[in-house]
Amino acid sequence: MLTASLLLASVSVVTAAGLGTITAIPSSDPGIDKRYDDTYRILANNDDDVDPSDISYSGYFENDYPYGPTELSARSQSPSQMLRYAATQDVYVRNLGDFQAVPYRDRWTRYADIHSYQETQFLRAHDKNTYDGPTSTDGEWFVRVTSQYGGWQPVYNAEVRWNPNAEEHYVANPEGALVHEAYYSNTIDRNLHTAGQYTQYAQDPDRVAIPIVNGRELYPASDGAGMPRQWGQSDFNIVRDAWVGINHVFGGVWYRDSYVVGGVPTRGAYVSFDHRAVAPPDYGYEDQCRKKHIHRWTHTHNNSTHTHTRTHWHYYDRTKWAEYELVDSSAEVTSVRLDRPGFSGDSEWAKFGDTTWIAIEDPSSTPLEYPRGEYTLTATLQVTSEVESRWGITSSRCNEWSRSSTDTYTHTTRYSVPVTITDFDSPNLNISVVHIDGEGDDRLLVTWTGDQDLPHDPWRQVQIDINGKVINIDSPWRFYGVSRNDGVEVRTESGSSTRNVTYTHDDRWPAIYHYQTSVANVTMSFPHQQRSVTTQRWGYLRMVDTRVDVRPGGAPLPTGVDDPDNDAPTELYRQYAVTLNSNDLETGETATATANNPFGASLDDRLEVSTKLYSPTVLRLMEINRSSTGQNHEGTLILTDTNSNFLAGKTITVTQGDGTEWTVTTDSGGRAPVTWDGMSLRARYDGDVWDTGPGNPYYKCDSILYLLPPGTVAFAAVGTVGQYISAAINNTFIFVEWLALGIFAVWYVRMRRRTTKRGGGKKA
Structure with a gap:
């Protein structure tokens, strides 16, 4: 329950070139829900970054400003962290197979309502503690609990006491202490929202919204549906500024001028589109009709009557006119298909919703299968316009008439992107882990066979567990969300206006983004204590030797994405040997391991693990x-x-x-x-x-x-x-x-x- 004494938190303001409007980072008061504008800027790493020293901010986690590229992990960051990360650094993901959570608003839960699986941690508050969350009511302790995803969440207003029987601290006011969490969206919802916003008025022929970047159209717009006009006028293009675009191929990433996509299971794309339509302007011009007049007269001569005639013309004003009315105009993506020369399989994707197309067979929902190779994904937009034409002649003396007809005209436009299909589960990759068991030092020998490059059979992480000592080996692949447009131009028949894109929840003109690849370094770490281990085992890793397989160069990144590890070629190893030194002197340990790849596939069946003792x-x-x-x-x-x-x-x-x-x-x-x-x-x-x-x-x-x-x-x-x-x-x-x-x-x-x-x- 909120108390009357709670006040709105102060707001610190951050301004910097490239951030557009002022970005406000509100501090967090217990029980007060706040929205954090621009948190979705973490998906737009090609903007300008702010020096953290230029940001004045007071609140929880005030010192949490990363000084290098930062991974967007599961639901462990707060909305405030997201806003600071977005402002000060570039943020990447390492897994393309799962949606990424994006916190955008504060959320509060009573400590009494946390679940049994959530752990509580008490940290002594002193000036040498790098944690800077809220302190307990006496100022002596930092209190935090784990979320269901393993991240730590701060506890506000906690009264900490000591239980002498259990010999542990506890929160004495569970009804009054508040756990800070967050409301989350995710990247799937963001893509759907983005595509939906750009097609929201796609059936409205009066206006069109065109994504632009650096003053040019992101998706080229075209005119068409030419109709013939009356009275000798040239054909008129009814459809204007029609465009169709592939925002993002989900489950894929842009790497060296192509989307790289895992094969089965299902893949798809977000396709947005828009158009406007106009009827020809009414037309009329004045001319004259000509009527013949014959004058006759008679006279008698020599008893003979003669009739004489004289002919002349009379000219009368008349108006030739034409009127046109746009009865209806609608746009429809008629096809999204994946093709390559010689491919005889099913290329046509099925439509789900207004903007989502999935590579499945409709209606069986069987995923379409594609052999490894280079393809082209093409979206086709057809605009159908119905125009009523009326034309005729009006005159006071000339013949008057009028006619009418209603005709349908179509315009087709296409947009294509290259797609590299690889296998979802890296079938040609094999990983061997040999654990050498020793007293106080264990050695790991890791061997890879197969092409580990991203378009072939990549891996993301190998995790090795030696009786609670967990070692992570991480691949070099990082994926940065980049904004593909910086504005939107709204065009009508009377003119146009340009709006900046935004990065807030449920915004009107969100930036279109997709992921691009950076090549970092293979790293090995001894990161954390497993929950099942009651005592943290001290340890560190020392690299013994490596054998390099290939050295892929850094992938081209847009201006503004600053990843120093991508500047020089990295190393993918054929073999890697590392010694784990720890404070346990046990032998007879065994190792287990798991592995996965960037597409979210488990590679456990590609993994062989064995243990042997050192021979002294x-x-x-x-x-x-x-x-x-x-x-x-x-x-x-x-x-x-x-x-x-x-x-x-x-x-x-x-x-x-x-x-x-x-x-x-x-x-x-x-x-x-x-x-x-x-x-x-x-x-x-x-x-x-x-x-x-x-x-x-x-x-x-x-x-x-x-x-x-x-x-x-x-x-x-x-x-x-x-x-x-x-x-x-x-x-x-x-x-x-x-x-x-x-x-x-x-x-x-x-x-x-x-x-x-x-x-x-x-x-x-």
Whole structure:
């Protein structure tokens, strides 16, 4: 319930070039529903962005301004976040198969009404906490709950208390505390709304609304339906400014001059259209009709009567006229079809609603199937106009007459876009995940086979779960909504006017948009705790090695879409090896994995997951021949497994005391001779990188640090050791080595002092 003390929140104003009218970001007061204008600008990334430092804003999440391209996720963002994201950055999606949620208005729910599956989190409020939502009534806590989609929602007016029995905090005023949520729309509704607005008056012949961009028509308009006119006038085009456009192919994305669309299941398009029609102007002109007059007279001559005649013409004014009336004019998209040369299948799509066409067979609703390849999607608009013509002659002395007829005239126009059809579920792509199980570090070897480019068999994400440790591997594909028009020109017979497009909920002239592709980078992350895991497992990932398959260049993006990752070629990997270091020392773990692609298809049946244990190795330095000069010490590195079997062909990295590093390779006996200078030798075997095959061991790393015994080399102890430690630090030797050398230095100096004291005593 709202209380009388609640006041309207203040409004901070943001202005910037490219944002059109003033954008207001209202702060959020508990219980007050507010609409946030321009939230749909997140679908128009080709506008100008505002520097977040130029925005003055007070409210919840006031510091939440992204400083790079931001993903539009599920229903976790607030309307205020959407407005700030739209103003300050470019927003992309990664999944083309599902609709994207767009919050546009505040919504409030009592804490008492949240569901059992929603979790509550209490965060101590202090200046080092980056979360900046509303605090509890005592100012000590941030309280938030999860939504049904997993995102965190802030709780206002929460009274936080401690339950000593349960040993946990709780909200003591569930009836008065309010959870901030949002009213959402989605991109499907937005596309339907947009197409519907441009065709709202498509049957009204008096006016036409034409989408324009940079002063030109987005969809070329045409005139036609020429009718003949009376009295020698030229033919007249009844239909004016007829256009038809394909706003967006849903389930698809614009990539390198073509829509890329997954095959079955069903695909479709949003088709908008409009036209106007005019009747020919009434017509009339004056001329004269001619009538012959004959005068006769008689006379008698020589008893003979003669008749004489004289002929002349009289001219009388008359009006030839024609009147035209537009009886009716209507427009209809008669066909949307997908074709290519040689394709013999069913190309005709079925109509659903006024603006939606779907690739199914009507009336069976069976999805139409298309082989992979390049197609052309064409929408055909037919405008039918009925005109009544009346024409004739009026005159006071000439013959008068009139006639009439009603005739129908048609005009046809088309619009086409290229479409690349690929398979919905990436059938030629296979993904293998090998999990190497270890104590505290697990290794993942991921292998892709098949063409991973977007027009072929792309993947979106591979998610691997190792007993609650979840790793996400994300593909490079990002999809930015871009506005295709910046205005609309309304034309009538008397003139035209131009209006700017808008980005609000239920607006009159919304921007037409579609998705365009950016190529980012393949990333691997250890992102979050799973709900089933009660204790967060600490961990981080370290890339070990990669093998590149292809390097696709960045896709052309419209001016205003700023994705730095798209500026240079990225890498799609054939293989990727990564080590997961964590704070659990468990072995015997197993891995599971899921995968999907940008079209929303599961690729689990293209995924193979296996687990094998590390096989420990033992690295030793044997057959040591120490040099008294400190130069050219000799020894043999020997690498075996725990059963003393020699490991051949393994690369060992060797580092001597001054930081010089090189590699040696073991022979068939697992041996590698080594020569070095200085007081220490460090050698490490980094372990196998790639899987050696089913049933074969996967060898773990091992390392050794060898320090020459005291007295082996004659040198000034403190100076030499000090110099060595300095060199070691400068060459980033590990801390253990520094510590060992420090202990050795202390021991050596003390032994030298003892020897000196004993010797001095004897001499005394």
